[in-house]
Amino acid sequence: MFVAGNRRDGTANLNAVDAADGSELSPGFVTATMQDVEDACKAAADAQTDYAGRPLAERAAFLRLVADKIDALGDDLTQRAMKESGLPEMRLNGERGRTVGQLRLFADEIENGAWQSLRIDHADADRTPPKPDLRLRMVPLGPVAVFGASNFPLAFSVAGGDTASALAAGCCVVVKGHPAHPGTSEMVAAAITEAVSEAGMPAGVFSLLNGAGNELGEALVKNPHIAAVGFTGSRGGGLALMKHASERKVPIPVYAEMSSINPVVLLPNKLEAQADALGTAYVASLALGAGQFCTNPGIVLAVKGDALDTFLASAKEALGTTAAQTMLTKNIKGAYDQGAGKLSSKSGATLVGQGAEGSAACGRAQVFTVSAADFMADEDYREEVFGPSSIVIRCADVDEIRSVLASLEGQLTATLHMVEGDYEAAKTLLPVLESIAGRVLANGWPTGVEVTHAMVHGGPFPATSDGRSTSVGTMAIERYLRPVSYQDLPEELLPEVLKDGAAKCLRRVDGKYEV
Numbered sequence: 001m002f003v004a005g006n007r008r009d010g011t012a013n014l015n016a017v018d019a020a021d022g023s024e025l026s027p028g029f030v031t032a033t034m035q036d037v038e039d040a041c042k043a044a045a046d047a048q049t050d051y052a053g054r055p056l057a058e059r060a061a062f063l064r065l066v067a068d069k070i071d072a073l074g075d076d077l078t079q080r081a082m083k084e085s086g087l088p089e090m091r092l093n094g095e096r097g098r099t100v101g102q103l104r105l106f107a108d109e110i111e112n113g114a115w116q117s118l119r120i121d122h123a124d125a126d127r128t129p130p131k132p133d134l135r136l137r138m139v140p141l142g143p144v145a146v147f148g149a150s151n152f153p154l155a156f157s158v159a160g161g162d163t164a165s166a167l168a169a170g171c172c173v174v175v176k177g178h179p180a181h182p183g184t185s186e187m188v189a190a191a192i193t194e195a196v197s198e199a200g201m202p203a204g205v206f207s208l209l210n211g212a213g214n215e216l217g218e219a220l221v222k223n224p225h226i227a228a229v230g231f232t233g234s235r236g237g238g239l240a241l242m243k244h245a246s247e248r249k250v251p252i253p254v255y256a257e258m259s260s261i262n263p264v265v266l267l268p269n270k271l272e273a274q275a276d277a278l279g280t281a282y283v284a285s286l287a288l289g290a291g292q293f294c295t296n297p298g299i300v301l302a303v304k305g306d307a308l309d310t311f312l313a314s315a316k317e318a319l320g321t322t323a324a325q326t327m328l329t330k331n332i333k334g335a336y337d338q339g340a341g342k343l344s345s346k347s348g349a350t351l352v353g354q355g356a357e358g359s360a361a362c363g364r365a366q367v368f369t370v371s372a373a374d375f376m377a378d379e380d381y382r383e384e385v386f387g388p389s390s391i392v393i394r395c396a397d398v399d400e401i402r403s404v405l406a407s408l409e410g411q412l413t414a415t416l417h418m419v420e421g422d423y424e425a426a427k428t429l430l431p432v433l434e435s436i437a438g439r440v441l442a443n444g445w446p447t448g449v450e451v452t453h454a455m456v457h458g459g460p461f462p463a464t465s466d467g468r469s470t471s472v473g474t475m476a477i478e479r480y481l482r483p484v485s486y487q488d489l490p491e492e493l494l495p496e497v498l499k500d501g502a503a504k505c506l507r508r509v510d511g512k513y514e515v
């Protein structure tokens with residue numbers, strides 16, 4: 001653990017487990033006491049004004065230094081993450097690249113400055129009543145508690161998107177590392193801690209707390225110094241944190257990414273033309289990373305008929321050659337078996353095919369099919385089964401597809417597979433897709449989230465706790481900011497960026513945008 005630049009010693013009582021065989025990995029890790037939580041949060045609060053006030057160029061240089069330090073960990077980081085998560089080398093190398101790329105993108109974003117939403121409305125003394133001088137900018141919310149996710153030990157963990165966007169916004173960060181990968185977390189936290197010191201940032205800008213058990217997360221969310229929370233994980237976990245945050249004396253926002261079944265629609269002309277290829281691509285997306293993506297295609301909707309039968313036959317064939325993959329933790333594997341088991345016990349669900357069985361730690365890919373009527377009649381089909389399982393819903397026509405879509409809860413993604421002949425049908429579905437999902441895709445598969453300016457990785461509840469936001473892409477910075485308007489403040493006291501002659505940056509002056 002690291003509390004404000006210092007490693008915390010103590011009795012090691014948390015060990016990582018080799019995801020593949022369940023054996024204990026060394027070394028042991030120290031877990032946080034309630035005093036550690038208080039110390040980390042207090043240090044973050046003490047550092048907040050200093051960190052937030054640093055010139056943006058310094059803040060950007062700090063994020064770039066964090067990226068460089070993580071790069072320097074090289075293959076050792078990948079190897080440790082492989083053991084702790086069971087994820088393959090290529091995937092983790094890609095995730096490492098995404099993590100440092102994300103930090104560098106946020107560094108550029110800090111310098112770009114448009115996120116400050118600068119607005120100036122000059123005074124008009126001649127108006128009746130006189131109009132005051134008003135100047136607005138976004139300021140950081142304060143220290144953010146970040147919960148590392150089990151399924152992305154790098155890109156959604158200690159230095160992942162939540163941390164990068166909070167630091168970019170000018171917020172200090174206290175991370176609760178995921179208990180499934182304490183070694184990976186420790187390596188990344190050491191890199192951040194070195195960067196804090198070398199960049200001359202206040203030590204409290206970053207801390208990492210370890211622990212397994214709900215008390216630690218609860219104490220962190222309830223700590224009065226914490227101003228916001230970023231989380232990726234289970235629906236139960238996210239809901240618990242939202243409850244703790246709302247019951248505080250001063251309630252705070254929780255940005256939780258929780259559960260999604262990511263509907264994929266195969267429109268009739270596209271299905272007719274490419275049923276075979278679609279079946280193969282579906283299973284590849286479904287089985288990627290043992291299905292442990294919140295963007296996994298959990299349900300597929302299509303009109304019943306010969307083309308759908310060809311699609312199902314192709315999916316069955318692809319499943320036949322799909323290897324079993326190690327899942328992240330014993331609990332996640334247990335929850336997967338339970339979820340898939342529940343589906344297979346339903347009288348309305350037919351097993352289309354399954355992948356290889358593998359060892360006890362592995363998830364076996366499985367595809368079921370149900371009629372739209374059965375799907376609509378049973379809430380269980382709508383639950384996220386976290387792992388490589390999916391349901392194909394047989395519909396009578398496009399109207400029935402639309403009815404099923406309209407009945408769904410909030411989603412991270414919704415996908416249309418179509419050719420030009422399907423565009424009329426697509427037009428009738430798009431308003432429904434927009435109303436349920438944060439990202440609408442055409443002719444692709446939802447797994448794999450690009451980190452860019454126009455990405456939304458969010459969506460209405462329960463995909464996230466706040467569908468107005470994204471946890472991936474530069475817009476994620478907005479979660480940790482709030483607006484302040486300065487009325488008639490003397491020029492000398494105004495923030496530099498709001499002075500009339502300030503260096504160029506996108507601003508809205510008397511209603512017009514200026515660059």
Ligand SMILES: NC(=O)C1=CN([C@@H]2O[C@H](COP(=O)(O)OP(=O)(O)OC[C@H]3O[C@@H](n4cnc5c(N)ncnc54)[C@H](OP(=O)(O)O)[C@@H]3O)[C@@H](O)[C@H]2O)C=CC1
Pocket residue numbers: 147148149150151176177178179211212213214215216217218232233234235236237238240241257258259260293294331332335336386
């Ligand atoms: N949709 C998605 O993106 C994802 C969904 N999941 C789902 O979550 C299940 C479990 O996986 P896991 O990654 O461990 O997710 P969890 O939601 O169980 O845990 C994530 C983090 O939140 C903490 N936490 C969970 N519940 C609480 C609580 N009530 N109070 C305080 N802290 C809490 C955990 O700490 P601790 O356990 O120490 O309390 C952990 O640090 C999976 O089987 C899957 O269904 C998982 C990952 C991603």
Ligand SMILES: O=C(O)CCC(=O)C(=O)O
Pocket residue numbers: 149151152156232292293294295446447448449457
């Ligand atoms: O698909 C991705 O790249 C990100 C998915 C995600 O956020 C998750 O699985 O938690």
